Amino acid sequence: MRELICICCPLGCHIKVDDSDMADLKVSGNSCPRGAKYAKDEVTCPKRVVTSICPVEGGEIQMVSCKTKDSVEKRLIFDVLREIRGKRLLAPVHEGDVIVPDVMGTGVDVVATKTVLRRNDG
Amino acid sequence: MIHHELVIVGGGPAGLAAALGAYEEGLRDILILEREDQLGGILNQCIHNGFGLHTFKEELTGPEYASRFIREVLERKIPYKLGATVIDVSKDKVVTAVSQEDGLLLIQADAIVLACGCRERPRGAINIAGSRCAGIYSAGTAQKLVNIDGLKVGNEVVILGSGDIGLIMARRMTFEGAKVKAVLELMPYSSGLNRNIVQCLNDFDIPLYFSHTVVRIHGKDRVEGVTVAKVDDHLSPMMDTAFEIPCDTLLLSVGLLPENELARGCGVELSRVTSGAIVDENMMTSLEGVFECGNVLHVHDLVDFVSEEARNAGRSAARYLHKEISSDAEEIEIKTSGGIRYSVPQKILRNGDFSPIQFKMRVNNVYKNVEIVLLVDGEPVARKIKQIVTPGEMETLLAKEESVRRIKEGKEVEIALRRRG
Numbered sequence: 225m226r227e228l229i230c231i232c233c234p235l236g237c238h239i240k241v242d243d244s245d246m247a248d249l250k251v252s253g254n255s256c257p258r259g260a261k262y263a264k265d266e267v268t269c270p271k272r273v274v275t276s277i278c279p280v281e282g283g284e285i286q287m288v289s290c291k292t293k294d295s296v297e298k299r300l301i302f303d304v305l306r307e308i309r310g311k312r313l314l315a316p317v318h319e320g321d322v323i324v325p326d327v328m329g330t331g332v333d334v335v336a337t338k339t340v341l342r343r344n345d346g
Numbered sequence: 347m348i349h350h351e352l353v354i355v356g357g358g359p360a361g362l363a364a365a366l367g368a369y370e371e372g373l374r375d376i377l378i379l380e381r382e383d384q385l386g387g388i389l390n391q392c393i394h395n396g397f398g399l400h401t402f403k404e405e406l407t408g409p410e411y412a413s414r415f416i417r418e419v420l421e422r423k424i425p426y427k428l429g430a431t432v433i434d435v436s437k438d439k440v441v442t443a444v445s446q447e448d449g450l451l452l453i454q455a456d457a458i459v460l461a462c463g464c465r466e467r468p469r470g471a472i473n474i475a476g477s478r479c480a481g482i483y484s485a486g487t488a489q490k491l492v493n494i495d496g497l498k499v500g501n502e503v504v505i506l507g508s509g510d511i512g513l514i515m516a517r518r519m520t521f522e523g524a525k526v527k528a529v530l531e532l533m534p535y536s537s538g539l540n541r542n543i544v545q546c547l548n549d550f551d552i553p554l555y556f557s558h559t560v561v562r563i564h565g566k567d568r569v570e571g572v573t574v575a576k577v578d579d580h581l582s583p584m585m586d587t588a589f590e591i592p593c594d595t596l597l598l599s600v601g602l603l604p605e606n607e608l609a610r611g612c613g614v615e616l617s618r619v620t621s622g623a624i625v626d627e628n629m630m631t632s633l634e635g636v637f638e639c640g641n642v643l644h645v646h647d648l649v650d651f652v653s654e655e656a657r658n659a660g661r662s663a664a665r666y667l668h669k670e671i672s673s674d675a676e677e678i679e680i681k682t683s684g685g686i687r688y689s690v691p692q693k694i695l696r697n698g699d700f701s702p703i704q705f706k707m708r709v710n711n712v713y714k715n716v717e718i719v720l721l722v723d724g725e726p727v728a729r730k731i732k733q734i735v736t737p738g739e740m741e742t743l744l745a746k747e748e749s750v751r752r753i754k755e756g757k758e759v760e761i762a763l764r765r766r767g
Contacts, residue, residue, distance in 0.1 A: 229544050235734050236540035255733075272545065275394045275407055276521055277493055284383075286496040289393035289409050298549065305521055319413055337393065338409035 226267050232258045239263045271295035274304045275337070278323055283315035283340040290323050294332045303328050315342045351375035351667055353441050353455040355432045355608065358387020359649050360461035360640025360656040362415040365424045367660025368459075373667060377453065378419070378426035379443050385419070385426065386412030387463060388486070389649065391493045394514055396541070400650035411649060427451075432462070435608045439635060457635045457663045460609055460623070461656060464641040466511075467601040476563030479570075485511040485599035492522060500595025504572050505529045506560050508536040508543070509738075510647065512599025517546035519597075526550070527591050530558045530574060532581060535712055537738035539647070559583060560596065569594050602645045609638065619688040620644040626673060627691050627703045629659035630666070634673050637663050644690050644706070647740055651706065671699070678753065684763035685709050686718070694759065700750045705743045705761060709735045715766045718743050722756035731766065 225244075230237040235255060241263050242250035249267060251260045265271075273295045277287040296304060307324050317323075317340045324334035352368055354361045357380030365378055384390060389397070392408030399405055402414070419426070430445035439458055443451040466484040481500055483491070489511065491497045503519050505512045508531040516526045529547060534556050536543060547554050555574070561583045562573040571592040575583035604622040606614075615624045615632035622643040623631040629639050639659035640652045665671045675695040682689050689707040705720070713735050720728040720743055727749040735741055743761065745753060753759050 229540055229548070231539075231541040231544050233733075234540065234736055234739050236543075272549070273395050273405070277393060277496065279496055285494055287494060289407060289493065291393075291395060291407055301521075301549075319410065337407040338390070338413065 228263055228266055230254060230259045230262055232256075232262050241267045243267050270298040272298050272301060274301055274334075276305055276308050278308050278311050278313055278336075280313045280315050280317055280340050282342055283317070284343050285340055288313060288317045288323075288340045289337045290334050291337050292327060292330075292332050293335050296327065296330045296332050300328050300330065304334070308334055315340050347440070347452040347454050349454045350377045351456045352377070352459065352663055353453055353457075354378045354459045354461055354660075355435070355441070356380065356387065356461035356463055356640070356642070357382075357385040357426055357428070358461065358463050358640070359389055359412065359415065359652045360463065360642070360659075361387070361459070362412075362419055363653040363656035364459045364461050364637075364639055364660030364663070366415065366418055366422070367657035368664040369422050369424060369660075370657075371661050371664030371668070373664040376424050378424065379430045379432050379441070380426060380428050381431040383428050385416045385428070391486070391490045392514075393493050394517075397649050400648065401653060408649075415653070432608060435460075435612045435636075437612050437633065457637070457667050459637045459639065459656075459659055459663050460631075460642055461638075461640050461659075462605050462608065462642045464602040464604045464645055466598070467603055469598055472598070472600055474560050474563055477566050479563070479565040479568050481565070481569035481595045482563065483595070483597055485515045485597045488597050489515055489518065492518060498522065500524055500593075502527060502593040503595045503597060504560070504574075504591050504593045505597045505599060507531065507599035507601070508538050508554060509599045509601065510538040510542050512597065513538045513542040513546040515597055515599065516552050517550065520550045520552070524595070526552045527593055528552070528574070529554045530560060531556050532559045532577060533557070535736070535738075537736075539738065561585070561588060563596060564590075569596055572596055602641065604642045604645065606642060609636075609642070612636065614638075617688065617692060620690065622690075624692045625690065626677070626693050626695050627701075628662035628666070628671055628673075628695075629655065629691070630662060630671075630673050635663075635666060644688070644708075647738065651740060651742075654704075655706070678756070678759055680705070681758070681760040682707065682762070683760060685711060685713055686761055686763050689761050694750075694753055696754050698754075700747045700754065702747055703745045703750055703753075705745065707741050707743070707761060709737055709741065709763060712736045713763060713765075717764050717766055719762050719764055720745055720749065720753075721758075721760045721762060722749075722752045723758050725752075727752045735763070
């Protein structure tokens with residue numbers, strides 16, 4: 225049995241999922257169909273967009289913010305963060321630039337979410 | 347002294363949208379004054395996603411949301427100054443700013459939009475005992491140090507306050523390798539979004555203690571731990587429940603306060619509930635030609651609402667300069683009752699403009715199965731049914747043209763929260 229708080233709306237239903245049979249999940253406590261879908265997704269394959277920062281050399285600021293362009297499996301979050309931290313970027317970096325292609329073999333790229341110009345580049 | 351038709355104080359989400367709104371109404375002589383070295387305001391350090399769902403129907407990070415507005419401002423060649431801090435606004439609309447480039451700058455404006463945002467409630471405002479050791483930060487300061495400057499803030503962290511910034515920082519600190527030992531919330535509920543409780547705390551097994559607070563900070567040079575206690579119904583700590591959590595860092599996420607020194611300085615009437623200005627449907631303050639929008643007016647939870655409100659304020663400022671609107675009319679006070687703490691706007695002008703008005707409001711507690719009703723002389727003219735309302739989520743109620751006509755022809759106007767069933 226898994227207990228979840230639904231994030232689909234402010235109601236925040238406390239949902240229970242009977243996962244004794246993964247092929248036939250039984251959801252209770254939800255107030256709407258969106259909650260049932262959310263709960264099933266959370267139990268079978270939870271996914272998150274990961275956002276973090278990556279150091280930039282020679283930039284007007286020290287760090288460029290970045291994100292996975294799509295959601296990735298939740299269990300990979302810390303691996304994704306390690307991949308991002310291992311990168312050394314050189315300014316300029318532009319919003320949308322790929323920082324880590326196909327991170328952890330997920331098929332999802334990590335991209336910059338802001339532009340960091342070279343220091344004194346204006 | 348130089349002259350501009352419209353001066354906008356603040357280049358964050360509110361200031362940018364206000365500038366675009368004014369531009370759309372045909373105004374060109376605009377100047378945005380921003381104290382930081384870049385436009386975008388607080389969004390630059392809010393690197394998490396979830397912004398812009400209402401406006402763009404996609405989830406953007408803070409910097410991405412900001413850059414869409416910045417791009418539009420640049421494309422329209424709307425002038426702005428960076429590193430320029432406004433230190434005074436006078437009753438006759440002289441804006442005083444200081445910057446490295448210009449030194450002291452005096453600008454005579456015909457209209458002003460105050461879009462200077464809010465600041466975090468500091469430690470001093472909540473009276474926690476203990477020495478003034480290193481390792482105590484407001485959550486937003488820690489966010490800036492980590493996300494912009496790339497500094498490590500601490501290793502073992504306790505967060506006081508479960509507002510969204512506190513929750514977001516719990517995840518950020520975890521991502522940066524710190525151990526977040528607890529999030530403490532004075533109230534029996536969180537003012538943060540469910541989504542953040544789930545994805546920032548539960549995902550990483552970070553415990554959230556409701557009805558708990560920090561009663562003492564330990565350590566002399568650096569934080570060594572905090573004493574935590576449960577609070578009673580009057581929010582007083584019960585010392586027999588006290589326990590200690592060793593930590594080297596305490597983050598405070600204990601509320602935001604509109605930054606209204608400039609408004610106060612020029613005599614703008616402020617609301618004791620929102621700490622922002624009292625405005626009419628044009629977002630005009632009690633001082634003719636001075637407008638407010640965004641977090642300086644009242645603290646928002648969604649930037650989308652800030653942008654929308656600010657765009658309207660910018661449009662109004664332009665229309666004021668084009669002599670299409672004025673504050674020269676009788677004021678109808680909007681009363682609130684039944685658990686609604688405030689509404690913005692707080693007053694409506696009795697005139698012939700029946701354009702739709704979006705009321706924004708907050709409630710004082712969690713209520714289920716309710717309706718928000720707009721009453722004119724006791725008669726409902728607009729309503730919205732809600733399964734749940736919470737203090738953490740701003741509510742809106744749209745009064746369409748017919749309803750606005752009835753407001754402006756009525757005597758008593760009230761927004762009430764009513765139980766259903």
